[in-house]
Amino acid sequence: MIAQQAYLDDFDWTSWDPVFLAVKVVLVFTVLLVSVMFMVWFERKVVSDMQNRIGPNVAGPWGMLQTLADGIKLFFKEDLTPAGADRFVFKLAPYLSLIPAFLMFSIVPIAGDFSDGNDGSVELFGQTFVWQLVDPPMGILLFLAMSGLGIYGVMLAGWSSGSKYPLLGSVRASAQMVSYEAALGLSLAAVFLSSGSLSPNEIVRAQADGPFGIGGWNVFGLGFVPFVIFLIASTAELNRPPFDLVEAEQELVGGFHTEYSSLRFSLFFLAEFMNVVTMSAIMVTLFFGGPHGPVFTETLGWAWGLLWFVLKVLVFLFTFVWFRATLPRLRYDQLMDLGWKLLIPLALGWFLMLGALRVGQNEGWNPFAVIAIGLVVIAAGGALLAGAIRNARVGRTESDVLEYG
Amino acid sequence: MSLQVLVFLISALIVLSGALGVVLAKHPVHSALFLIQTLFGVAVLFLVVEAHFLAAIQVIVYAGAIVILFLFVIMLLGVDRSEDLSIEPIVGQRMIAYVSGAAILGLLLAVIYSVDDLTGGTSLTGAIDRTDADGERVPDVNQLAEVIFTDHVFTFEVTGLLLTVAVVGAVVMARRIGGDLQPIPESALDQGVLADILADGDESAEDGASIEGEDA
Numbered sequence: 030m031i032a033q034q035a036y037l038d039d040f041d042w043t044s045w046d047p048v049f050l051a052v053k054v055v056l057v058f059t060v061l062l063v064s065v066m067f068m069v070w071f072e073r074k075v076v077s078d079m080q081n082r083i084g085p086n087v088a089g090p091w092g093m094l095q096t097l098a099d100g101i102k103l104f105f106k107e108d109l110t111p112a113g114a115d116r117f118v119f120k121l122a123p124y125l126s127l128i129p130a131f132l133m134f135s136i137v138p139i140a141g142d143f144s145d146g147n148d149g150s151v152e153l154f155g156q157t158f159v160w161q162l163v164d165p166p167m168g169i170l171l172f173l174a175m176s177g178l179g180i181y182g183v184m185l186a187g188w189s190s191g192s193k194y195p196l197l198g199s200v201r202a203s204a205q206m207v208s209y210e211a212a213l214g215l216s217l218a219a220v221f222l223s224s225g226s227l228s229p230n231e232i233v234r235a236q237a238d239g240p241f242g243i244g245g246w247n248v249f250g251l252g253f254v255p256f257v258i259f260l261i262a263s264t265a266e267l268n269r270p271p272f273d274l275v276e277a278e279q280e281l282v283g284g285f286h287t288e289y290s291s292l293r294f295s296l297f298f299l300a301e302f303m304n305v306v307t308m309s310a311i312m313v314t315l316f317f318g319g320p321h322g323p324v325f326t327e328t329l330g331w332a333w334g335l336l337w338f339v340l341k342v343l344v345f346l347f348t349f350v351w352f353r354a355t356l357p358r359l360r361y362d363q364l365m366d367l368g369w370k371l372l373i374p375l376a377l378g379w380f381l382m383l384g385a386l387r388v389g390q391n392e393g394w395n396p397f398a399v400i401a402i403g404l405v406v407i408a409a410g411g412a413l414l415a416g417a418i419r420n421a422r423v424g425r426t427e428s429d430v431l432e433y434g
Numbered sequence: 435m436s437l438q439v440l441v442f443l444i445s446a447l448i449v450l451s452g453a454l455g456v457v458l459a460k461h462p463v464h465s466a467l468f469l470i471q472t473l474f475g476v477a478v479l480f481l482v483v484e485a486h487f488l489a490a491i492q493v494i495v496y497a498g499a500i501v502i503l504f505l506f507v508i509m510l511l512g513v514d515r516s517e518d519l520s521i522e523p524i525v526g527q528r529m530i531a532y533v534s535g536a537a538i539l540g541l542l543l544a545v546i547y548s549v550d551d552l553t554g555g556t557s558l559t560g561a562i563d564r565t566d567a568d569g570e571r572v573p574d575v576n577q578l579a580e581v582i583f584t585d586h587v588f589t590f591e592v593t594g595l596l597l598t599v600a601v602v603g604a605v606v607m608a609r610r611i612g613g614d615l616q617p618i619p620e621s622a623l624d625q626g627v628l629a630d631i632l633a634d635g636d637e638s639a640e641d642g643a644s645i646e647g648e649d650a
Contacts, residue, residue: 118463166573170490177498181470184502188463188509200509203502210498227487227575 057162061134065302069096072302072350079354100295108291113191122189123289123296126182129175130303135162136171136229137310140335143237143321151331160320160334161230168227172311173214176266180206182300183268183275187285198284201361202268202275208368209265209272212258215376219255219383220247220315233319243323248316254379256316258372260348263308265368268301269349271356272364309345310338317341374414378407441482449475462508466501473497487575 077084085092140160187199224235239245276284320334382403455468480489
């Protein structure tokens with residue numbers, strides 16, 4: 030199988046495999062870049078529709094080439110480096126932001142035939158072909174690792190600018206991203222529990238069989254909660270509204286990229302939108318069965334996979350834009366409260382309940398009783414936590430009176 | 435030269451240059467960046483010996499969380515400026531560092547050279563992969579899970595408890611119930627970007643106060 034070589038010594042360097050792999054890398058790279066271009070256009074168009082404006086409409090049909098024009102414009106702008114900047118880190122930061130964004134997409138199965146227990150490979154040009162760049166044994170953990178590294182780009186950009194607002198923006202960003210990574214990881218753990226694997230390919234395969242063609246999807250199987258937590262946490266991880274305190278224009282000018290201009294700014298911009306596309310794709314893979322979906326006619330063959338995948342990703346892209354157009358920005362303490370006091374405990378409690386269900390399956394317990402007891406325990410735990418938080422707040426206001434001046 | 439050896443050489447070069455950078459860089463933030471480079475190189479080394487899970491965890495935990503916190507502290511405490519490396523804060527520190535560094539190197543070399551005598555085989559760690567009944571390779575995450583949750587489950591749980599105790603302890607120590615809030619010591623305000631921000635905040639507060647005063 031092409032590009033499914035999980036281990037170094039499985040790779041046959043004397044065959045055509047390296048060439049195919051190189052072609053695939055270039056293909057994924059190009060598709061990602063083009064999708065970012067259209068994502069920017071899509072976001073501007075949808076937001077302007079929701080705000081009763083026209084939006085970009087001059088460059089190309091329906092203004093579709095507006096992003097290209099903006100990109101070319103950014104190329105020819107003057108590239109400024111602030112006097113107080115740490116020059117090397119200042120130049121390094123945009124790439125630290127962009128490269129993880131690219132690498133993250135490599136593990137997503139874009140299409141493939143997952144129906145009737147197939148492993149997602151398709152026959153193409155007489156070769157067995159897998160619509161996924163790599164399928165490493167660590168799988169989704171690569172996504173977590175890369176999203177962890179993506180923080181450095183934002184953090185170092187703010188610090189190396191040698192200026193106040195970018196620094197404040199980047200400190201906010203790193204605190205926010207580290208906080209929400211915990212909730213993200215815990216909701217991922219629920220997916221690993223149900224599929225028994227870290228590999229994206231096997232996660233999609235585990236979701237393929239179920240009632241009505243879509244009944245096996247993790248979003249139903251895990252009871253919606255992990256998906257909702259993942260959606261919220263990923264919005265925070267992407268620094269998108271309503272969690273865009275990192276670049277809150279009213280408070281911080283432009284946030285971490287205030288001092289960036291020209292090509293370097295466009296790299297941040299690119300990374301940001303690429304992360305949106307990648308995050309949507311990851312969400313589809315984890316919770317919505319990836320390229321799997323009901324097949325209505327046999328004539329399209331494996332193209333159904335590609336079609337379903339693109340449609341599902343579009344739904345999430347729209348959701349992110351919808352969030353931006355609808356929800357007001359959170360205050361910083363609200364953001365931290367939501368992450369630490371609600372999402373993380375809930376994700377943990379839900380994960381434990383799913384674990385109990387798993388044990389119950391082996392032991393032959395009544396699943397409804399397990400769910401009922403699990404929900405009661407989660408509610409009791411939540412009440413205890415709420416009580417503790419309230420108690421701490423009362424204690425604090427009585428003893429520590431904040432004195433100004 | 436096999437692919438493994440090539441990857442090993444490249445990542446060893448990355449690890450070593452990163453490690454040298456950590457100790458030789460004059461600037462704490464640059465040191466932290468070199469540390470990430472080192473950790474990344476080590477993760478690639480893990481990949482070469484097919485410890486995929488360890489490699490991922492190495493990047494997620496160390497590079498993705500711990501060094502972030504280092505940087506956070508460096509930035510917040512305002513020590514983000516170059517240090518004069520000729521000053522020795524603790525007398526004799528440098529000498530002891532040289533000696534212990536050389537001792538660790540000696541120990542490692544001794545282990546490497548005596549590996550045949552110790553194990554009678556080819557490696558210290560045993561085979562790097564295992565196959566199941568069907569002849570398929572067992573991923574290292576499954577092997578690791580098996581060991582942690584069977585033979586070492588008590589150690590694992592106790593370690594988890596220890597970490598929780600540490601977190602609770604840190605919260606208890608950081609929280610002062612009762613008593614007045616202490617002002618930030620003047621010495622901490624004298625340096626760093628944070629100091630500039632605080633200084634600016636003071637100025638604007640004073641401005642605000644004077645305007646209010648005029649109104650009154």
